[in-house]
Structure formats: C-alpha cells, structure tokens
C-alpha cells in the first residue's frame with residue numbers, strides 16, 4: 001500500500017516535471033495537473049512577487065490585537081511612483097519557511113492584519129493588491145477560539161465597501177474561505193495554473209464521492225481552474241505563466257494599467273460597481289430582478305449615493 | 306400546546322416535548338420547522354413569505370445534484386434551505402430569514418445566498434430590522450465556486466445594512482459552521498445563540514484531525530462562544546419574542 005502510494009507520488013512528480021518543461025501551454029493540462037502545479041513547492045509566492053514588482057517595500061507586522069501572523073504578509077510598496085498596499089498569503093519558499101508560515105494557513109490575526117492594512121490604505125487613498133495562495137484558513141484550536149469565522153466575515157464585509165481600489169490575484173492555491181478572506185475586490189485575476197475552489201478536491205472526494213482516492217475525478221467535476229472560472233465570469237482574466245520574472249512583469253503591467261484606470265474613478269462609483277458585481281453571482285430559478293432594489297439602496301446611503 | 310414523544314439525539318432518552326421542543330433531561334434544543342420557529346415570535350398570521358418559488362439550478366453541471374435537490378424537497382417539503390419573508394413582532398414590522406438544517410444540512414448555495422441577500426436588501430430598503438436564524442453545515446459544495454461566492458454576497462449585503470443603518474439581528478442555532486459562520490452569521494449588530502448550539506468555522510472532526518486529540522468538552526458550544534466574545538447573549542425559546550421586542554425598541558434611530 002505504502003509502496004503503491006510512493007509509486008503514485010513519483011509518477012505524479014514526473015508528470016509535473018514534464019508539464020513544467022512543456023512550454024506552459026494550458027491546452028493539454030487537466031484540472032488535476034493545475035491542482036498539482038498550484039501546490040508545487042518552489043512555485044513563486046507572494047513575497048517573491050512583491051519583491052519583483054516593487055521598487056521599494058516595507059513589511060508591516062501585526063494586527064495590533066493579538067500578534068503577527070507569518071502566514072499573511074502585508075506592507076506598503078512603491079511601484080513606479082505609486083504607493084500600493086500589498087497583502088498576501090505566505091507559504092514560504094523552503095521547508096523551514098513553510099513550517100514557520102504554517103504552510104500559508106492563517107489564523108484570525110492574519111485576516112485582522114489584512115483588515116488593518118486595508119483600512120489604513122483606504123484612509124490614505126492608497127490602492128490595495130492581494131495575492132492569494134493558501135490551502136485554507138487554519139482549522140486549529142486557537143484559530144477557532146480567536147474567531148476565525150468572525151475574522152473572515154469582517155474582511156468580506158469591509159473589503160466589499162472599501163473606498164479605495166482593490167485588485168486580487170490568485171497566484172497558487174485559492175482554498176475556500178481562507179482565500180476569499182483576502183479575495184474581495186474590484187477585479188480578480190488568476191495565474192494560468194492557479195486553482196480556486198470551495199473545498200480541496202481531496203475534501204470533495206471524501207465527502208461527496210465518499211472515496212478520498214478520487215481527488216483527481218473530484219478536481220475535474222469541481223471546475224476549479226482559471227479557464228473554468230473565466231467562463232463562469234467569476235474572474236476577470238487569466239495571466240499567462242512564464243518564468244517567475246516574466247510572470248511578475250505581467251502582473252506588474254496589470255496593476256499599473258488597472259490602477260491608472262480605477263484610481264481616476266470617483267470612489268463611490270467604484271464601490272457601487274464592486275457591490276453590483278458581487279450581488280450578481282449565483283444561479284437560481286425563479287429569482288427576481290435585483291438591480292433596481294440595489295440602486296434604490298445606494299440612493300439611501302450617505303456614501304454610495 | 307401539543308405534546309410529542311421523540312428520541313433525544315444527545316442523551317438518547319425518549320422524551321415528551323412541547324412546542325418549544327427542548328429535551329427535559331439534557332436541554333437539547335431540537336431543530337424547529339419554519340412554522341414552529343415563527344410561532345415563537347411572529348404575531349399570529351402576520352408572516353408573508355418572499356420568493357417562495359425560488360429553486361436551485363445546477364451551476365457546475367454536477368452529476369446527481371438535481372436528483373439530490375428533488376430528494377431533499379420531497380423529504381423536507383421545502384424548496385431549499387432558507388425561507389424568507391416579512392412579519393410583525395408585537396406590531397412592529399421586521400424581515401426574517403430562517404435556515405433549515407433538514408434541507409441538505411442547511412448548506413448555502415445560490416438559493417440560500419440569494420434569499421438571505423434579498424432579505425437584507427428588503428431591510429435596507431424599508432429600514433425594518435432584519436432577523437436571521439442560521440443552521441448550516443457550511444457552503445454547498447455541489448455548487449462549486451458559486452457557493453463560495455455566496456459568502457461574499459451575503460457579507461456585502463450586511464455592509465449595505467451598515468451603510469443604511471438598518472439593524473441586523475442573528476440567532477445562531479445548532480449547528481452553525483463553515484461558510485455561514487465566516488460570512489453573515491458573524492456580522493449581526495446583535496448576535497444571539499440558542500443554548501448548546503455548535504458554532505464555529507471548522508467542524509469538530511476537522512479540528513481533531515489537525516490537532517490530533519479530542520476536543521475539550523463544550524468546545525464551540527454557544528456558551529463557549531459567548532465566553533470567547535463572539536456571541537452577545539444566549540436566548541431561550543421562551544424569551545425569544547420578548548428579546549426581539551426589546552431589540553427592535555432599542556435599535557430605533559431618532560429621526
């Protein structure tokens with residue numbers, strides 16, 4: 001049994017290697033291939049992208065309530081003359097860092113640090129970039145005791161009406177509520193091989209297919225790749241993956257282009273557009289028109305009129 | 306008052322319960338149907354359901370999902386896991402949303418997300434308080450990414466209640482976990498919980514898997530969550546109407 005597993009692991013590693021040299025064209029890749037690539041150790045993480053994109057960067061630690069969460073990086077950077085707040089899940093670049101960063105699984109203080117930085121950005125009219133790369137929020141004792149559910153919920157609420165532009169990039173694993181906790185913004189992009197889902201394929205397989213070994217089938221059924229999510233209209237666009245430097249340059253171009261555009265818009269238009277976009281996601285039969293009631297609500301607020 | 310005999314899942318005794326459906330031995334709060342829930346606080350005959358015909362689609366074309374929905378509709382005589390509408394409490398108009406765990410574990414897919422959002426938008430439009438009862442195992446995995454997005458949708462509706470200064474009251478019932486906890490359930494101006502309800506983000510078994518040991522007694526129960534600062538008050542079924550009346554009265558804005 002263990003030997004079989006090892007064999008399976010070896011062949012999937014070999015498979016990844018062939019994919020990695022295979023010119024990165026997404027035509028031939030399965031959903032499961034993307035799952036493996038998105039998790040591959042040595043994949044460019046938030047910290048590396050921040051360093052490649054920013055001319056200067058200052059990391060800011062702590063949630064001013066409980067502590068500093070190494071699984072969430074945050075700070076302020078300068079990108080071609082524009083100050084930008086960066087927030088990102090951090091998995092770490094090697095084994096030692098992986099352990100120190102809890103493999104990118106944040107505790108509540110990580111989400112609260114992100115929230116603090118987002119509000120600070122709003123105060124100074126600084127745009128925000130979020131890099132998403134996490135298997136999920138940490139399901140531990142302390143995490144529950146300190147209110148991981150509340151921390152994510154607050155982020156969803158505050159980011160949905162944050163009065164400054166927010167761009168989100170899923171650069172690796174977009175795992176469930178832990179990803180969404182820094183994933184609400186004006187535009188959402190995915191790297192070509194990134195994935196985004198409500199639960200891991202392993203979790204889906206063991207709960208719904210009642211067979212944990214069917215993760216591969218689950219990944220296909222869940223429609224979690226950048227291609228699928230673009231078809232669903234959940235993400236705005238896919239960013240091609242090349243060498244780490246080239247990919248960073250593409251992300252940087254996107255950031256500069258979008259902020260040139262978004263930062264020139266009245267902030268209430270921006271927030272209204274963001275809220276409309278979020279309001280529209282979902283597929284039901286027998287729903288009713290929601291557009292006018294929402295506009296009516298906007299007209300009843302102080303700040304979104 | 307009607308009396309029924311049922312088996313208590315917590316203490317395994319056969320018990321007689323009245324309309325409040327509480328185990329006399331261990332205080333287990335049995336799940337209530339939508340009508341039983343409304344009877345606790347709504348003025349008689351005042352409830353008017355909204356969007357009663359809304360139903361699920363199969364947004365990621367998952368094999369077997371439509372059958373699963375039909376099966377649950379038959380079993381529960383509900384269309385999906387949330388019911389919304391308007392009613393009055395001691396003459397005061399409110400908007401209510403009630404989740405039903407009996408329908409696919411109260412999981413939040415597009416229908417639940419849309420209904421909860423509609424209820425909150427209705428509150429924002431009328432200024433009437435919104436009261437939401439949660440009971441959920443989390444996001445509805447069968448709807449893939451669309452279920453995850455319902456967390457953002459309901460939370461952004463809560464932001465609109467904030468912007469319009471409309472009161473949002475939550476009553477967390479057993480169990481409230483996963484994506485519902487990490488969205489609108491934790492965003493009330495006042496968050497109440499029924500006694501002994503399991504409330505948390507990760508399910509108990511997932512946490513036990515992470516830490517490799519059994520969870521301490523009472524972990525994630527309402528009383529624990531109140532002690533940790535995430536539940537404002539524990540409300541009994543008997544005092545529910547009185548509590549809402551007080552909250553409605555004390556959350557009126559001076560005009």
Ligand SMILES: [Zn+2]
Pocket residue numbers: 313314315316317318328329330331332333
């Ligand atoms: Zn009992």
